[in-house]
Amino acid sequence: MSDRSDAKAEENQTSVINLGEYRQSRDDPAPVTFHRKELDAILRIYGRMVGEGEWRDYAIDHMKEKAVFSVFKRAGEIPLFRIEKNPRLAARQGAYSVVNATGMILKRGHELPQVLKVFDKVLKLVEKD
Template structure:
């Protein structure tokens, strides 16, 4: 219902009338509920290749993928009931700054960050050894 009088057959409302605003429903929904950030197929292939290698070495046992509004996170676990050993994160807001991809350890320290996922995943190529005192 509007405060404007009814139109007679054949009459038109002017285009500049405030009540004749057309809104694209798809755009409106995307603004209200933006799609979550996800990993693309090639990104998942690279991550799962590293994951498979580390499982084969007995280092990792389980993983989880979270798609949130602001970032996507691939978490790897030694045991499923524990905190993740590492998280591989994709944050598009940082793409023009430090890089969208990062690897974070259990303590929250960023081990490597960059613009290309392949370069960031090279942090797992290093052989880490326990040093006894």
């Protein structure tokens, strides 16, 4: 009877799986992510815009083909801007882009700091006479 209970106990034991090895063993590629320096540059811009009252919330998505940092005026709305990293476009137009709410690409390039300069421009209201 003790042999039988030992066998059942072995069946019910959980095993520890190394997450890194598990991900490598799967056929799916790892999702695209922002690196620490990239996030630092993005969050610097985000902090400045929050301080100015322009932005209030953000979301980060890591997908198979790209990583997206979305910024919102309010949490329930569509994003005002999306900062995207798409490694497939790195050799052509550049991996980084800033997209507005309508889907228009405002700036694209190979280096994130250059692409983020699109937020440095001060927009002014022009009044008609």
